[in-house]
Amino acid sequence: MLATLLQALVSGLAIGGVYALLALSFSITFTTTRTLNFAQGEFIGVGAFLGVTLLYLLAPGEGGSFSALAPVAAEGGRYPVAAAAAGAALGALGLLLFLAAIRPFAGKPGMSWVMSTIGFGIILQSLGLAVWGPAPVNMPSPFGDGVIRLGGAGVRPQEVAVLVVAVLLMLALDITLRRTRLGKAMRAVAHDPAVAALMGIPVTAIMLGAFALSSALAGLGGVLVAPIASASLFMGMGIALKAFSGAILGGLDNPRGCIFGGFALGLLESGVALWQAQWREIAVFLIIILVLAIRPNGIFGRRALDKV
Amino acid sequence: MRHALLATAVAGLAALAAAVLENDFYLRILFNIGIYFLCAAGMNVLLGFAGQKSLGQAGLFAAGAYGAALLTTSALDLGPWLALLLAVGIAAGCGVLIAVPSLRVRGPSLAMVTLAFGIVTEKLVTEAEIFGGAMGIYAIKPLTFAGVPLEMVQWVWLVVALGLGLHLLLRNLLTGRYGRAFLSLQADEVAAAAVGVAVHRTKVLAFVIAAATCGLAGALVAQQNQYINSDFITFHLSIFILLLVLFGGAGSFAGPLLGAVTLTVVSALVARWAWIEHFVQGALLLFALYVMPKGLAGVLGGLLRRARGAEAPRRAGVPGLDAVLPRRPDAPAPGTSLLEASRLNKAYGGVRPAREISLSLEAGQIHALIGPNGAGKSTLINMLSGVVRPDSGRIAFRGQALEGVAPHAVCARGIARTFQNLRLFRELSVRDNVLLGQHARMRNGFWSSLLGLPPAWRAERAAAARVEEILRFLGLAALAGQPAGALPYGLQRRVELARALATEPHLLLLDEPAAGLNPQETAELGQLLLRIRAQGITLLLVEHHMDLVMGISDHVTVLDYGAVIAEGTPAQVQADPRVMAAYLGTEEAAEAPPAPRLAVGA
Numbered sequence: 001m002l003a004t005l006l007q008a009l010v011s012g013l014a015i016g017g018v019y020a021l022l023a024l025s026f027s028i029t030f031t032t033t034r035t036l037n038f039a040q041g042e043f044i045g046v047g048a049f050l051g052v053t054l055l056y057l058l059a060p061g062e063g064g065s066f067s068a069l070a071p072v073a074a075e076g077g078r079y080p081v082a083a084a085a086a087g088a089a090l091g092a093l094g095l096l097l098f099l100a101a102i103r104p105f106a107g108k109p110g111m112s113w114v115m116s117t118i119g120f121g122i123i124l125q126s127l128g129l130a131v132w133g134p135a136p137v138n139m140p141s142p143f144g145d146g147v148i149r150l151g152g153a154g155v156r157p158q159e160v161a162v163l164v165v166a167v168l169l170m171l172a173l174d175i176t177l178r179r180t181r182l183g184k185a186m187r188a189v190a191h192d193p194a195v196a197a198l199m200g201i202p203v204t205a206i207m208l209g210a211f212a213l214s215s216a217l218a219g220l221g222g223v224l225v226a227p228i229a230s231a232s233l234f235m236g237m238g239i240a241l242k243a244f245s246g247a248i249l250g251g252l253d254n255p256r257g258c259i260f261g262g263f264a265l266g267l268l269e270s271g272v273a274l275w276q277a278q279w280r281e282i283a284v285f286l287i288i289i290l291v292l293a294i295r296p297n298g299i300f301g302r303r304a305l306d307k308v
Numbered sequence: 309m310r311h312a313l314l315a316t317a318v319a320g321l322a323a324l325a326a327a328v329l330e331n332d333f334y335l336r337i338l339f340n341i342g343i344y345f346l347c348a349a350g351m352n353v354l355l356g357f358a359g360q361k362s363l364g365q366a367g368l369f370a371a372g373a374y375g376a377a378l379l380t381t382s383a384l385d386l387g388p389w390l391a392l393l394l395a396v397g398i399a400a401g402c403g404v405l406i407a408v409p410s411l412r413v414r415g416p417s418l419a420m421v422t423l424a425f426g427i428v429t430e431k432l433v434t435e436a437e438i439f440g441g442a443m444g445i446y447a448i449k450p451l452t453f454a455g456v457p458l459e460m461v462q463w464v465w466l467v468v469a470l471g472l473g474l475h476l477l478l479r480n481l482l483t484g485r486y487g488r489a490f491l492s493l494q495a496d497e498v499a500a501a502a503v504g505v506a507v508h509r510t511k512v513l514a515f516v517i518a519a520a521t522c523g524l525a526g527a528l529v530a531q532q533n534q535y536i537n538s539d540f541i542t543f544h545l546s547i548f549i550l551l552l553v554l555f556g557g558a559g560s561f562a563g564p565l566l567g568a569v570t571l572t573v574v575s576a577l578v579a580r581w582a583w584i585e586h587f588v589q590g591a592l593l594l595f596a597l598y599v600m601p602k603g604l605a606g607v608l609g610g611l612l613r614r615a616r617g618a619e620a621p622r623r624a625g626v627p628g629l630d631a632v633l634p635r636r637p638d639a640p641a642p643g644t645s646l647l648e649a650s651r652l653n654k655a656y657g658g659v660r661p662a663r664e665i666s667l668s669l670e671a672g673q674i675h676a677l678i679g680p681n682g683a684g685k686s687t688l689i690n691m692l693s694g695v696v697r698p699d700s701g702r703i704a705f706r707g708q709a710l711e712g713v714a715p716h717a718v719c720a721r722g723i724a725r726t727f728q729n730l731r732l733f734r735e736l737s738v739r740d741n742v743l744l745g746q747h748a749r750m751r752n753g754f755w756s757s758l759l760g761l762p763p764a765w766r767a768e769r770a771a772a773a774r775v776e777e778i779l780r781f782l783g784l785a786a787l788a789g790q791p792a793g794a795l796p797y798g799l800q801r802r803v804e805l806a807r808a809l810a811t812e813p814h815l816l817l818l819d820e821p822a823a824g825l826n827p828q829e830t831a832e833l834g835q836l837l838l839r840i841r842a843q844g845i846t847l848l849l850v851e852h853h854m855d856l857v858m859g860i861s862d863h864v865t866v867l868d869y870g871a872v873i874a875e876g877t878p879a880q881v882q883a884d885p886r887v888m889a890a891y892l893g894t895e896e897a898a899e900a901p902p903a904p905r906l907a908v909g910a
Contacts, residue, residue, distance in 0.1 A: 011314075011812075030416070038419070051745040101594070111361060111416070114361060117595050118547060120590070120592065121590070122547065122587075122589055124590075125590075126584070126586035129586070134582075196383065241423065241427060245424070248413075252417070281427070282428050282431060285424045285427075289424075292413050292421065296412040296414075
């Protein structure tokens with residue numbers, strides 16, 4: 001019993017780390033531009049497939065077929081390279097997303113950017129389907145498929161790795177947002193882009209950077225999570241939705257709240273899965289709706305006062 | 309009437325085409341157009357009129373489809389027509405469910421919540437036993453006519469007839485009181501509530517309409533196929549339903565049809581390759597957003613308008629001095645007490661814009677509320693109009709308690725207001741803005757509006773006549789057809805005044821009505837306010853223009869740091885040393901209670 005709980009705790013923290021990272025990625029664009037990427041799910045899926053493709057290309061001959069890569073393909077530093085490259089590629093895609101789907105619509109009434117980012121995501125996914133096909137593929141973990149025994153609980157090393165990487169990244173981002181001039185500039189842009197521009201802050205560059213960073217996190221998240229589940233172009237939607245739920249749970253405008261929300265959601269999900277695996281999505285979303293009904297701006301979110 | 313004939317002719321042509329066509333493939337395309345039109349027509353109410361984005365319509369489609377499936381195949385074993393009807397009801401019920409979060413959350417969070425609703429439904433019908441899992445539900449009873457299942461041609465006729473009926477009903481609804489209320493939600497919820505639109509109820513209604521039509525479409529698809537499984541219910545269906553409206557033209561009556569026809573045909577052409585179908589869908593979505601924000605209907609309408617075109621007047625006419633404002637029958641007698649506020653308090657963190665404010669308003673007078681910036685004048689107006697709830701204290705309007713009453717209900721009791729920063733429905737015409745003021749005064753209900761019954765159009769005609777009179781009173785009659793946002797600033801202020809007067813108030817709250825007006829316009833405003841008082845309406849105005857205040861007010865209250873520091877006739881107030889101290893900061897300021905330091909410490 002204790003072992004099961006411990007196992008649920010570790011896998012909850014691992015997936016929670018991914019949710020937290022992606023919740024933070026939502027928060028980064030929301031706090032600077034008041035917009036979000038509704039295609040973040042597609043970005044995750046494409047990131048995972050880019051990672052698999054890179055592993056396949058980096059290990060010619062020895063890795064086996066594309067749809068079932070051998071564990072050796074992820075060894076020898078290839079996995080971190082693939083992860084970094086997928087992050088960089090998705091970051092570049094984020095720039096395109098900002099220019100094509102966000103900038104023409106940001107700040108205008110009607111939230112057209114919701115639709116335009118969804119359209120961007122649909123196009124991206126359909127191109128992914130054309131290149132890679134709809135079937136999910138396996139991504140090997142650099143730490144193999146073995147199981148570490150931890151007080152009776154079986155823990156997969158990839159889960160520990162995901163948690164460690166996510167926590168390190170979030171620490172770095174937290175320091176950047178709170179302690180640096182860049183972080184201050186981002187907050188200024190969020191507050192009022194026009195005034196920030198008058199103070200000499202390169203507003204467009206900051207916004208571009210926010211989207212590049214946010215999208216890079218999505219790509220990285222895809223590569224991190226793919227060895228735990230398997231890579232699929234459709235895997236991202238659920239992850240992104242839960243990450244977003246974590247973000248609104250903690251408060252979209254509060255990066256630390258988002259991190260908390262992401263972890264809380266991961267733990268909640270693995271807790272519900274202990275009881276009834278197929279109800280976990282439904283239970284999670286019901287709880288989110290309940291929380292929103294009580295605190296519309298999340299647990300740590302500030303109440304936006306509408307001045308009349 | 310012309311519109312109804314045109315719509316009937318289009319439907320007749322579609323029915324005729326179905327009768328001539330032999331090919332099952334073409335009949336199926338016609339059927340799909342009909343189905344998607346049903347979805348789009350309801351979605352247009354939600355997205356195009358009420359301005360709410362729902363990314364989870366597939367869930368409501370599922371509610372209808374699985375509702376019809378389970379009602380006819382389970383132990384209930386209902387007849388197909390009854391099941392269709394009940395399925396629509398089930399979907400409408402789910403519409404309430406999806407609407408509830410929208411009352412609390414807004415913006416991107418709401419979009420995500422609706423999206424999550426669609427995804428959860430998709431999961432539910434894939435996973436749960438009762439919905440047949442991925443296998444789906446077979447042997448759903450098809451609709452029958454005289455005991456014989458419908459043929460494909462008859463299915464097409466059925467959806468054409470349903471589409472025509474839905475279109476005409478929704479047109480009845482949307483051209484009147486309810487259509488304006490939906491549009492006001494899209495433009496500005498605070499202003500909508502201030503003119504008497506019950507924001508929550510109206511929003512839920514829009515969600516329910518969209519849900520019911522989506523559920524109808526889902527049930528028809530399930531009954532026609534006699535089979536439903538979770539492959540029907542996808543995120544792409546939700547997006548497709550949105551796209552139908554966006555591409556066709558959100559907020560236009562032709563939009564849903566244009567969208568349904570074009571997109572169904574395009575989809576049928578590329579349906580052979582799944583990824584191309586999705587690619588085209590995404591590309592069309594972006595195309596619609598970039599190139600034609602008002603959709604196909606907007607493009608076509610623009611072509612028609614260019615052919616006409618006319619110069620619009622930009623100046624107000626002469627006010628009609630003989631015009632009479634509409635009033636409620638139970639007007640209070642002049643000189644009686646209208647509103648009593650006692651010991652109102654409000655704090656935002658350490659800032660306390662209201663402390664122990666007591667105020668008493670006498671019917672038939674012009675009351676003024678003055679004080680330096682930040683004195684709490686707007687907060688007081690907001691508390692009286694229900695926008696802000698006081699932390700403590702009582703407000704009695706004509707003897708009835710007013711604290712905690714929602715803004716639209718405050719309006720219904722007879723208190724109207726204008727806003728410091730104009731809150732007009734900018735896209736709507738001047739006439740529609742003022743007609744919205746009549747919203748709560750109109751008595752035609754949902755069903756009589758939907759069915760276009762005589763009480764509905766009688767109410768519309770009476771409201772229109774009253775609005776004309778109000779516009780004449782203010783000299784705005786010549787501008788009635790123009791979009792309110794296109795008028796010069798001074799006239800916009802006057803339109804807002806007209807809108808407030810249209811609620812037939814006993815008490816009119818004006819928050820800086822002269823802000824931004826030039827001296828000439830300010831003088832005209834003063835005359836106007838005196839004429840409004842002469843009609844028996846009590847006024848409370850917040851104003852900085854002292855010559856205006858002192859010239860027309862019967863009674864002046866002075867606020868400073870959230871507390872009343874003086875009140876009386878204009879002459880008394882002008883002579884009061886505390887008022888001078890508050891405005892000019894003489895040495896007596898230190899003695900003037902309460903000291904500024906307290907405002908921070910609280």
